Amino acid sequence: MWRYLRVFGLHAQGSLMAALEYRVGFLTALGMSLIDALWAVGGAWVFYAHRPTLGGWRFEETLVVVGLFFLASGFLDALLQPNLRLLIERIRTGQLDYMLIRPLNPMAYATMQRQRFEKLSSAWVGLAIIGVALMRAPKPPTLSSVLSFAALLLLALLLLYALMALLMALCFWAVDLTNVEELLFGTLETARYPVQAFPEPLRAVLSFVVPIAFVSTVPAEALLGRPNWAWAGYGLAVTLGLLLLSRLVWRAALRQYCGIGG
């Protein structure tokens, strides 16, 4: 475990130094995140101009969900997605062989290769939105709700990690996964607003079949002091199941992989 953290630290340092070469990139990324956030908050604002609640959520409560969406997508864009691009490239060129000879678990190692720290701007914007939303809430969150929020947020990030690891394993069979990737990110768009705001068949699908609700709605409910532990337990089971599945698929993928230049 310690060794993996150190390896991650080394790669992160390299990525950070590369990003610092293009400092304007940080400003551009921040500007993009701000505009994107204005979009989502503006969309919510138009809903509330016509109706007092959205699936039972008040405006500032919905803002917590919006903030969590940006937190999650910043995490995904900055820490996970660059590794997918890199892996596709390495499988295609046969460079993957150099990664496989290292004494590290290939799946863990392949997901910590490259980071794009400028894209974390979405996460900062998300945190800012959550902060503003909490300041407008009638009473501040208690310690226990903050702690359960932190635990459920970790679960959400693990869920995204498992989905991305699974997607990466699929790259061993298909060279171009643009369709699947876009489908994943497209589905994630529904996490912008509380899952209860969606009409019925869709709400059930997002809560149980494609568990996007765990990314933003479930942690937000915990932070607002109304955690739904039965549902969160289901989320934990789904996440652990996906993690296990991604490990199995990775193992199967490596068994049939034969390096191009090797």
Add this chain to the structure above:
Amino acid sequence: MQLRRSRLLCAYPALLRFAWKRAAAYRAVFVVALMNAAFPLVMMAIWVKLAGDGPIADFRAEDFVGYYLAAVLVRRLTAVGIAADLERLIHTGELSPHLLRPLHVGHVYLARALAGRGFITIFTALLVGVGVWVTPGAQFDLRASTLLSFAIACGVGLMFEFFVQFAIGSLAFWITQVQGVSAAFQFIKAFLGGYIVPLALFPGDLGRWLIWTPFPINVALPVEILTGRVSEEQVMARLAVGIGWTLLVMVGASLIWRRGLQAYSAVGA
């Protein structure tokens, strides 16, 4: 040295054929464009649920379905994606061989923009058609006169978007973050131009003011015509506004391009 106008028309069939083949070879870009539809469809789902308690402004639940499906279709019909291409051309110096030809690069890109509507557009149109057909109460205004003004509005929207992107792409003569500028414009246009929220639903008079801005030309106007939300005399006025802005942007784009060429010193040229 530039081709004379009559010779230019002869060049277009070849340009279009080339652009079409090129578009068919890079199909992945289409998918990205298709997934742009995710956010409007999310908005549609939420509006449909909200309208379950009674109409919002004059939108019933099925009107939202019609509006957003039309928006997804129009977006496919009027989208242009040349700013990033143009930026690469300028930054890498690949522009230089283009300058030697007796043909303005703009024509190559216009052909590319026109050819960017192939199989996926037909597929989208079919899906949207089926979606509207199976939703009870949702409908498009399919009279010949409406379809004619819809086609004109789409054409104006396409040309507007083309010149805007040409102008933004030409900024690459001076700055490096063109894609940021381009994406920022897309975001603002999508929000204020009816792709995310129908203009009529903006609070207060905001929607009525937005009609006079350039943002709704690309999506909102064609969509509102197709869903029968604009009266006939309004169509004329709003098309005129659209054409006016398009001409303005066209002049601006060609000025930026000309100034840019003077600043251009390609590596290796």
